[in-house]
Amino acid sequence: MAKLAVKNLTIRFGEFVAVNNLSFEVKEGEIVGLLGPNGAGKTTTIRAIFGVIPYEGSIEFGGRQIDVSDRRKIGWMPQNSPLYLNLTVEENLRFFASIYGVERSKVEERVNELLKLVELEKFRKRLVKNLSGGMKQRLMLACSMVHDPELLVLDEPTAGVDPPLRRTFWEHFSRLNEEGKTILVTTHYMDEAENCQRLILMRNGTKIVEGKPDEIKRAALGGEVIELRTSNDVKSAKILEDMGYRVELNGVLHVIVDDAAISVPAVIEELKREGIAVFRAETKKLTLEDAFMRLIGG
Numbered sequence: 001m002a003k004l005a006v007k008n009l010t011i012r013f014g015e016f017v018a019v020n021n022l023s024f025e026v027k028e029g030e031i032v033g034l035l036g037p038n039g040a041g042k043t044t045t046i047r048a049i050f051g052v053i054p055y056e057g058s059i060e061f062g063g064r065q066i067d068v069s070d071r072r073k074i075g076w077m078p079q080n081s082p083l084y085l086n087l088t089v090e091e092n093l094r095f096f097a098s099i100y101g102v103e104r105s106k107v108e109e110r111v112n113e114l115l116k117l118v119e120l121e122k123f124r125k126r127l128v129k130n131l132s133g134g135m136k137q138r139l140m141l142a143c144s145m146v147h148d149p150e151l152l153v154l155d156e157p158t159a160g161v162d163p164p165l166r167r168t169f170w171e172h173f174s175r176l177n178e179e180g181k182t183i184l185v186t187t188h189y190m191d192e193a194e195n196c197q198r199l200i201l202m203r204n205g206t207k208i209v210e211g212k213p214d215e216i217k218r219a220a221l222g223g224e225v226i227e228l229r230t231s232n233d234v235k236s237a238k239i240l241e242d243m244g245y246r247v248e249l250n251g252v253l254h255v256i257v258d259d260a261a262i263s264v265p266a267v268i269e270e271l272k273r274e275g276i277a278v279f280r281a282e283t284k285k286l287t288l289e290d291a292f293m294r295l296i297g298g
């Protein structure tokens with residue numbers, strides 16, 4: 001079932017259309033990545049989900065139009081720190097617990113649990129202004145979860161975080177997901193996007209493609225890629241093209257096929273017949289970054 005369903009969302013700032021007829025769903029228990037270059041409209045979409053800007057279209061939570069009580073069931077980790085610099089780590093957590101309406105008797109237990117989860121127990125009495133950037137990010141994650149939300153919306157949660165800590169963050173997200181949390185996350189890091197079960201790629205306010213990471217890679221190319229090294233790549237490209245294969249020759253020879261496992265032996269055989277030696281033929285693993293560059297024309 002869709003936990004969150006964004007339908008025909010359009011958001012205007014004056015004449016400017018920041019989000020244009022965007023539809024997508026986040027199903028219960030999924031981690032979905034919302035990706036796109038700067039200005040694609042990711043944060044604006046999230047702001048609409050939280051009802052802080054006017055929008056056209058509809059946003060449903062749990063099968064019906066989202067309202068204030070639903071928004072209390074969502075945790076939001078925004079890009080800019082909402083933390084209070086002159087409060088300590090635990091005071092910030094208590095503050096967010098109070099505004100999210102966590103029952104008083106449960107606050108201390110929840111604070112302790114979260115400090116453990118984000119590994120900040122030792123720093124609970126430290127003023128936030130004296131924390132490192134990574135510690136602040138961890139505390140922001142904890143604050144966004146203080147009310148045990150059903151859906152977590154994380155807007156670039158690892159921006160400015162070093163690679164080891166990014167990995168730790170994703171371990172947290174995966175663990176939370178295994179425990180049943182539904183997560184919508186925006187990120188610029190393509191290696192992180194691979195951790196999502198489904199991705200939505202946006203550009204200029206519009207959805208360009210949606211699917212599992214592997215499906216998106218396939219969609220970007222229209223097939224799988226065989227990378228060849230032959231005794232004459234230029235001639236090989238011509239032969240294969242004449243035979244109807246899709247070929248790219250940019251320094252390396254790539255043949256795009258429906259199913260590489262089936263096509264590799266056939267391609268090698270054809271080239272051999274034309275007197276060309278094939279030194280190497282391997283199925284190339286396309287990265288998400290490659291796929292997105294193709295899809296957004298970068």
Ligand SMILES: Nc1ncnc2c1ncn2[C@@H]1O[C@H](COP(=O)(O)OP(=O)(O)OP(=O)(O)O)[C@@H](O)[C@H]1O
Pocket residue numbers: 013016018036037038039040041042043044045
């Ligand atoms: N309040 C506003 N008034 C006018 N334009 C705005 C406003 N908020 C956002 N925009 C514009 O809407 C577009 C989408 O911005 P948004 O912040 O949603 O992009 P984004 O995909 O989150 O980018 P980034 O990765 O840089 O955070 C941008 O062109 C931005 O300048």
